[in-house]
Amino acid sequence: MHIPDGILPAQVCAAGYAVTGVATWYSLRQINRRPDPAAEVPKASLLTAAFFVASSIYIPVPPASVHLILNGLLGVVLGYFAFPAILIGLFFQALVIGHGGLTTLGVNATMMGVPALLAYHIFQTRNILGKMLPEPTRTGVFAFLGGSLGLGIAALIFLALIVFNIPAELNAGAEQAAVLTLSVGHIPLAIVEGVFTAMLVLFLRRVKPELLEG
Amino acid sequence: MRLRLRFTWLLALALTSGAAPALAHGVTVEHRKVSSVELEARFETGEPMANAQVLVYAPGNPTDVWQEGTTNDQGRFSFTPDSSQPGSWEVMVRQAGHGVLTTIPVADSTAEGDPASTPATEAEAGSNSLISPSTTLSPVQRGITIGSVIWGFIGTALFFARGKR
Missing domain, CATH: 2.60.40.10 (Immunoglobulins)
Incomplete structure (x- = not known):
């Protein structure tokens, strides 16, 4: 789902960098307000490594094939650390694996990082919105929602970015059909990542619940 | 992709x-x-x-x-x-x-x-x-590069996890 170089016009790339800049500043400010800002860096760093590797894991969803993103998972587990983590992960993916590109780094970070922050807030509302659910189920359900919606919103942003930026020379109908097929392929992936997020969060809740307080 | x-x-x-x-x-x-x-x-x-x-x-x-x-x-x-x-x-x-x-x-x-x-x-x-630059790498070089990046992340984690003594 990474947008490579040369697909989007320059204005969109610049706007992506602008949004990324603001989101990074906001995330870092939120992190800096904590009593010990460096306390969660180990967790964030390990999950950045997981994010970096995840995009090389392909899942065939006929007719396309999609790869893991894990942005929702990062949001749920890391909170505001998710945005810098995704930005750094994407930077190394663009350089080393060749997924995405440096001109579209801002756009990609916005596309995956902002939904990750939303996923975090979805997960944080579990104690307000999920009162009727018993405790382990509540955490599991909201982790699933965070993980799958984080990816789902990212896929919608991807769809919108491509559909609204089809160059005039291209056959717009064919391109729209192709990008729609690819986006539909992300629905099963969203479920997979949601389940994965729920499993990880429930595991953390059992072994190290303080990691989820954030 | x-x-x-x-x-x-x-x-x-x-x-x-x-x-x-x-x-x-x-x-x-x-x-x-x-x-x-x-x-x-x-x-x-x-x-x-x-x-x-x-x-x-x-x-x-x-x-x-x-x-x-x-x-x-x-x-x-x-x-x-x-x-x-x-x-x-x-x-x-x-x-x-x-x-x-x-x-x-x-x-x-x-x-x-x-x-x-x-x-x-x-x-x-x-x-x-x-x-393109990334395709000139052989699979081994690619593996080493990816491994180094992952080790960088793990090293960062270990550095910040060392605790305050």
Whole structure:
């Protein structure tokens, strides 16, 4: 789902960098307000490594094939650390694996990082919105929602970015059909990542619940 | 998903040899041999990029599409560049937001000399110009690079996890 170089016009790339800049500043400010800002860096760093590797894991969803993103998972587990983590992960993916590109780094970070922050807030509302659910189920359900919606919103942003930026020379109908097929392929992936997020969060809740307080 | 384009130059066909007419009931068929370019687009997974849109731009005119088409089921597409326009032809292959813009050098066909040697140098230039930095790495080098990055993340984690003593 990474947008490579040369697909989007320059204005969109610049706007992506602008949004990324603001989101990074906001995330870092939120992190800096904590009593010990460096306390969660180990967790964030390990999950950045997981994010970096995840995009090389392909899942065939006929007719396309999609790869893991894990942005929702990062949001749920890391909170505001998710945005810098995704930005750094994407930077190394663009350089080393060749997924995405440096001109579209801002756009990609916005596309995956902002939904990750939303996923975090979805997960944080579990104690307000999920009162009727018993405790382990509540955490599991909201982790699933965070993980799958984080990816789902990212896929919608991807769809919108491509559909609204089809160059005039291209056959717009064919391109729209192709990008729609690819986006539909992300629905099963969203479920997979949601389940994965729920499993990880429930595991953390059992072994190290303080990691989820954030 | 990243794409890698593999280009196969059709070298067998020499440039403009003599035209040979064949006449039958008023229908004229003339044939002449031209050199064309075949390209093959695949996703990084090795899957062919089937039915992707291809836009071909002539040298010196990056705004107007010279030819458009789609790749076949094997991700292949071929076109015959206008040999009177030597230079860098740009080909854009794109599908569902994934795509690559690549350059194919085409030599001047009107140049003097042995026509058979021209495509060979074209092929060389073609294969050189297509290598993007990451594709020059062998799988081992790639593995080491990826491993180093992961070790960087783990090292960062260990450094910050060392505790305050």
